Amino acid sequence: MVEVVMVDDHVMMRQCLASVVNSFEGFKVIHEANNGKEFIEWLNPDKLPDLVLMDINMPYMNGHETAVWLSTHYPKLKFITITMQNDERSIIRMLRSGTRGYVLKDSEILDFKQALEAVMNKGIYINTVLYKHIIENLHGHQANLETEQSVLSNLNEREIEFLRWLCSDKSYKEIAVEMFLSPRTIDGYRDALFEKLKVTSRIGLVLFAIRNEIVKI
Amino acid sequence: MVEVVMVDDHVMMRQCLASVVNSFEGFKVIHEANNGKEFIEWLNPDKLPDLVLMDINMPYMNGHETAVWLSTHYPKLKFITITMQNDERSIIRMLRSGTRGYVLKDSEILDFKQALEAVMNKGIYINTVLYKHIIENLHGHQANLETEQSVLSNLNEREIEFLRWLCSDKSYKEIAVEMFLSPRTIDGYRDALFEKLKVTSRIGLVLFAIRNEIVKI
DNA sequence: GAAAAACTGGGTGTTTTAACGGTATTTTTT
DNA sequence: AAAAAATACCGTTAAAACACCCAGTTTTTC
Numbered sequence: 001m002v003e004v005v006m007v008d009d010h011v012m013m014r015q016c017l018a019s020v021v022n023s024f025e026g027f028k029v030i031h032e033a034n035n036g037k038e039f040i041e042w043l044n045p046d047k048l049p050d051l052v053l054m055d056i057n058m059p060y061m062n063g064h065e066t067a068v069w070l071s072t073h074y075p076k077l078k079f080i081t082i083t084m085q086n087d088e089r090s091i092i093r094m095l096r097s098g099t100r101g102y103v104l105k106d107s108e109i110l111d112f113k114q115a116l117e118a119v120m121n122k123g124i125y126i127n128t129v130l131y132k133h134i135i136e137n138l139h140g141h142q143a144n145l146e147t148e149q150s151v152l153s154n155l156n157e158r159e160i161e162f163l164r165w166l167c168s169d170k171s172y173k174e175i176a177v178e179m180f181l182s183p184r185t186i187d188g189y190r191d192a193l194f195e196k197l198k199v200t201s202r203i204g205l206v207l208f209a210i211r212n213e214i215v216k217i
Numbered sequence: 218m219v220e221v222v223m224v225d226d227h228v229m230m231r232q233c234l235a236s237v238v239n240s241f242e243g244f245k246v247i248h249e250a251n252n253g254k255e256f257i258e259w260l261n262p263d264k265l266p267d268l269v270l271m272d273i274n275m276p277y278m279n280g281h282e283t284a285v286w287l288s289t290h291y292p293k294l295k296f297i298t299i300t301m302q303n304d305e306r307s308i309i310r311m312l313r314s315g316t317r318g319y320v321l322k323d324s325e326i327l328d329f330k331q332a333l334e335a336v337m338n339k340g341i342y343i344n345t346v347l348y349k350h351i352i353e354n355l356h357g358h359q360a361n362l363e364t365e366q367s368v369l370s371n372l373n374e375r376e377i378e379f380l381r382w383l384c385s386d387k388s389y390k391e392i393a394v395e396m397f398l399s400p401r402t403i404d405g406y407r408d409a410l411f412e413k414l415k416v417t418s419r420i421g422l423v424l425f426a427i428r429n430e431i432v433k434i
Numbered sequence: 435g436a437a438a439a440a441c442t443g444g445g446t447g448t449t450t451t452a453a454c455g456g457t458a459t460t461t462t463t464t
Numbered sequence: 465a466a467a468a469a470a471t472a473c474c475g476t477t478a479a480a481a482c483a484c485c486c487a488g489t490t491t492t493t494c
Contacts, residue, residue, distance in 0.1 A: 172481070404452085
């Protein structure tokens, strides 16, 4: 019997899926958690589950963070991502963090069953549609998103703060006042960001900030 | 027997919920649709269902549009919104469009059952937590969002297109070329939007466009 | 302890944006 | 058919944004 743990903050979804998993022959849900944090606190090294099904978008500790943690601490523990996010960035990120399967919440239950069985047998399940999608975008948009991730990590606290201020109606002069800096310094910050982010206008900075969730809209 | 129709593009979620609804005594799912458009095309005036459960976020025809259509054409047809969106704007909008219940996908199945029964008996079900949430926010943030909604509907096609162009690195001059207009005309567009949206800079316009999902990030 | 990097501030232009003043033509309303 | 509204357009000016140049101070790195 494959012992399964469900990690998802959407209780109804989780309960529904749990009952479906229980109806699959050979699978049994032994625990449910609301998020990654709850889950890893529950984890017992002496009695690991066989399979973890988890969402990406969760409070406190999301799917990505949990995946990274699991890959470090229990690299043999299999987990499948079950989510609504079908953008390449999410998928690539999760695959890199060691997920054995990626199932969309808008797929059929049959696909879901196949994913579970595939992962328990061969090891990895990727939906064909998604796979094509990823391959097709690997050299376009995706590259940019991956790059943005690394660019983002090269920004310091002050620059992040500045980016937040940029996403407002304020002029640079006003932002300088808010940040207790001279307008000249602000000028330098802007120019540095133009260089780092490869854009040529404040709009570009704002879009970057929003894409990378530096500001909440 | 209450005849129920499920409208949700997330197939797995929909199937899960359908099986749960079928397990409730006195309820029976008689049809499933992927979106509002499919649903209303299926609708037969001579044999209406008793209850419709639908998501908000759907392709082709979303929950809100469907709700408006239903309220106009079949005002007596009861429908419940089942969604992940718990922001006040979505809730208020759906309630105004005549939804009898608003259930979050992260609530318990028991709550879900209560909602169905409540709607079939008394008529309206609103989760206590959500209700408090709405009331608390009625005079703050919410007001602005509601206003933006109405402002949005006052924009014409050309202005929407312009807003989309604004969300790029291009200057007004370049946008004029793209839109086959004189830079002066673009000037006029901008000034009109400044007036309509009560902002004073291009950044303000960009933020509005993103908040209201005129551009996809 | 010296070199490199990062943070802060400055000068001086050009280009773009914003705010003001308008007009001519077409479409919609009455 | 006249009035009103919407659309496309134009000019001027001041302010803001952008693009370069630079240097002194602190912090990090080696």
